[in-house]
Amino acid sequence: MTRRAAWLAPLALWATQIGCPGFGDEYATRPTVPSYAADVKPVLERWCTSCHGEPPTSGAPMSLTSYEAVVEHLERVRVRTLVQQTMPPGGGLSADDRAVLATWIAAGAPPDPESPADAGPPDQGQAPTWADIQPVLMTYGCAFDGCHAGAAPQIGLDLSSYAGFLAGGNNGPVHGDGDPDASRLIDSLYGRNGIARMPLGGAVTPAERALFEAWIQAGYPEE
Ligand code: HEC
Structure with a gap:
């Protein structure tokens, strides 16, 4: 992906999700990519x-x-x-x-656009990838030693790598085969279906949750 396409990906994602039931409000509050x-x-x-x-x-x-x-x-x-x-x-x-x-x-460390016209048309349909997901896991400390990383990750789920995510935990895969409603990872972000809300004692933002859902729905691509 070019740097410019990477910068536009969140915008394109927003554009593809707007109007979908349940997504509009969350995407309205989606933080923009920093300059x-x-x-x-x-x-x-x-x-x-x-x-x-x-x-x-x-x-x-x-x-x-x-x-x-x-x-x-x-x-x-x-x-x-x-x-x-x-x-x-x-x-x-x-x-x-x-x-x-x-x-x-x-977002791919985008350069600042030289002018709005220079940015070109959005790259429609660009799905989030592991590269978008992993920093969120890092920011919330999900993938630190003693949590979902290290020699003995909690519930056997290692979120420090894509392979670890794919492998799932003691209770099996967490990706829901691409269905956010069947994904135990998504369940954990809501704290639903008997799973404690993650991160413990906190919560990701609605926009971050929507990013995870869009990623799972897109088949959780690595790149
Ligand atoms: C007090 C001085 C100081 C400050 C402030 C500082 N660094 Fe460093 N940084 C160093 C020194 C000394 C090294 C080389 C030793 C080392 O790698 O730990 C270094 C190394 C690095 C490296 C190279 C590591 C590598 O493996 O190639 C990166 C990247 C880096 N710093 C990023 C940052 C960033 C980003 C910040 C701000 C958030 C920052 N540093 C703030 C002194 C500083």
Whole structure:
């Protein structure tokens, strides 16, 4: 998928779901993809560029001051800030700022459009993929050691990888064969059909739940 198509995917998803019973309200509140200049850059300036500046200081290996530099190191930025949470050193990134990074990276780290006309027509029918789902699991701590990851994941369900998701848990698959109403993963987001609501003590947003449902419905594609 091109970067531009990735950026448009949530819009296209919204466009394909609007008017479907039960989806409209949730999609109306769907958060938009953060902008690099307006949202992501200020987060990096708050937490990162004191060391990852131009030039980098304090032993930091690279600058994170430009869009190109961030995209070049995107996978490591994702791992260190969202998965391991070891950047900034010692952690401490605020939940809001982590959500900005997670949403932007999940959308494919899109560049800011040069002008609305430049964005072109939406890429209709683009379904969400594991790359959209995994950051949400990370943001809510679902796939951390001791929860649904590590040597002994809860109920045998390892959500730290696509293979783990496919394998399911002690009670079998969680994907519902592409039917959100039959998916135990979706049940857990609602806390229905005898399954405790996940994440324990919290809840994903309606828009995130709709994203999971659209993904399951599309046959839970990995890419
Ligand atoms: C206090 C200085 C400092 C701050 C602030 C800081 N870093 Fe770092 N960063 C370092 C140092 C030193 C290293 C090299 C040692 C290491 O990898 O832990 C590094 C390494 C990295 C790496 C490279 C890891 C790799 O494996 O290639 C990434 C990615 C990274 N930082 C991202 C960030 C991000 C994103 C932020 C802000 C959220 C941030 N850092 C904030 C000092 C800092």
